[in-house]
Amino acid sequence: MSRAPGGRRARAALRSRTAVLVAAAVLSAALAFTADLLGGLASAERTTVDARFQLRGEDRDRIGPVPIAVVGMDTKSLGEIDEYPLPRRWHARVIDRLVAAGARVVAYDVQFTEPSPSARDDEALLDAVDAAPRIVLAATETDRDGATAVLGGPSMQRDLGVRVGHTGVDRDDDGVVRRFRTARDGLVAFPVVAAELATGRRATAADGSGRWVDLVGPSGSFPRYSLVDVAKGRVPAARLRGRIVVVGATAPSLGDIHATATDAAMPGPELLANAIATTLRGDPIRDAGGAWNVLLTLLAALAAPLVARRRGPVSTVLAAAAAALLLGVVAYGAFLADRVVDVATPALALGLGTLTALAISTAFEAAGRQRTREVFARFVAADVVDDVLAETGRDVRLGGMRTDASVLFCDLRGSTALLERLDPEEGIAVLNRFLAAMSDAVDHHGGTMVGFRGDGLMAVFGAPLAQEDHADRALAAAREMTGPALRGVLAELAADGLETDLRMGVGIASGLVMVGNVGSQRRMEYTAIGDPANVAARLEGMTKDHPHPILLSDATQARLARRDGLTSLGALAVRGRSGTIVAWGADPGP
Secondary structure, eight states, rough: OOOHHHHHHHHHHHHHHHHHHHHHHHHHHHHHHHHHHHHTHHHHHHHHHHHHHHHHHHHOOGGSOEEEEEEEEEEHHHHOOOOOOOOOOHHHHHHHHHHHOOOSSSEEOOOOOOSSHHHHHHHHHHHHHHHSSSEEEEEEETTTTTTTOGGGGGGHHHHHOOOOOOOOOOOOOOSOOEESSETTEEEEEEHHHHHHHHHSSSOOOOOOOOOOOOSSSSSSOOOOOEEEHHHOSOOOGGGGTTEEEEEEEOGGOOOOOBBBBSOOEEEEHHHHHHHHHHHHHTTOOEEEOHHHHHHHHHHHHHHHHHHEEEEEHHHHHHHHHHHHHHHHHHHHHHHHHTEEEHHHHHHHHHHHHHHHHHHHHHHHHHHHHHHHHHHHHHTBOOEEEHHHHHHTTOOOOOOOOOEEEEEEEEEEETTHHHHHHHHHHHHHHHHHHHHHHHHHHHHTTTTTTEEETTHHHEEEEEEOOOOTTHHHHHHHHHHHHIIIIIIHHHHHHHHHHOOOEEEEEEEEEEEEEEEEEEEOOEEEEEEEEEEEHHHHHHHHHHGGSSSEEEEEEHHHHHSSSTTTTEEEEEEOOOTSSSEEEEEEEEOOOO
């Protein structure tokens, strides 16, 4: 069995629409990739990463195998000691206290590159550093060989058994620190040295663009103690034993403050503590890689177009919203699994794909509605087309439905004799005048033209646009046809010198009919099929034998809101039909 022509056209249209939408999706993805390659999405991407850190919040499991604590030169310390820079004897005391408490590593984020005013204090610091089994000191400047002037230079550092690490940071364009390098200017980074001292294993690795600082949480996630309290023995040793203790400036007035993904102002020692924890855990957070980002971007670009190929704008927008939510869930889920996938590029692709899908769908819908409008205009009046389209909405169809309607047949009486005595061209012109007047009457009362039948026509009222008063409309159209419309054409012909005795016969019947398109792919017509159509045709033929030019069925009479001017004709025998039809007669309109 062959497939319906309408189905083939619909499938062809769907294939065309799908091809255009997929092409638009690929273009959207390409534009998003281009924007990413040009660096236009870097800031937005960094913001999404910050959001992931903030959403995750504090996670102490991310500290790693060695606990960490922070000892800060805070406002309390500056107030009690009341000397700045702090004399080195105070730093010596802190180192001695930490060693005595059993700190696993002393990570001292203070630069001792120049002699202090007190040689005695300098000597106390050297003794403290020499006594510390595992200590790392800070530096921010090196020579071309990576050597530093800390404690007098590399020779003294070797004699004391102290290691030096670089504490420099890299800020993104927005001033936020998100990554750290494992080495800078030939010197291993401070967090890497601290982790190596704590574990006894090398922790360096290729830098690339730097390692993500896997923040344990916002500022305050590590135990923090005041430097003066440690120096004076006010912090129990148990709180420091076995820990990597990072010592540094935490008072805002000292300026060692950094913006991070979780904080606008995180003290330097806490940032270092987070970087140490990241290194201890093997730098767990890594970029997912290009393949995953490409896949996410392509899927995001396709989300809306794939829905738009069969659905309308509302469904497309809802699908895009769902895809955006899913993208966020996937990105956050990957982040919890220590992988950073791109969000900004897929989000841009999703947005572009949605906008293009909506634009393309709108264009296809407009074209489809225009084609439907052109088809409808063949059957109904122009002012009815918009009403039909508005009621049927997006799924615009002309047929395939069963509905209660009134069917009208009309025929011109005496036309055969007239046409025999006229030239063919003149005869067709006369016939067209009558048919035009009759079809205008159908349009005027909201009917749908089904087709012309020789010197007559067939119309249906109540389809495709439902009309509760379809019987009244059909009768009103019939009265106009047999009255003013007929008289008007006859008057025009008389004015042209053509006297004729033409009359009009109309039959109307109401009930359930099947309406729809019939025909072939090359030629198709809208029609009404059912018993009311047969009855209307029979009644129209019976007007030849009755004084009333309009005959309507009892079912039509029953559906009329106004029944004035009707004459009951009782049960009439109908040729070619068993039984009788109860009919009513009506006269032409004034």
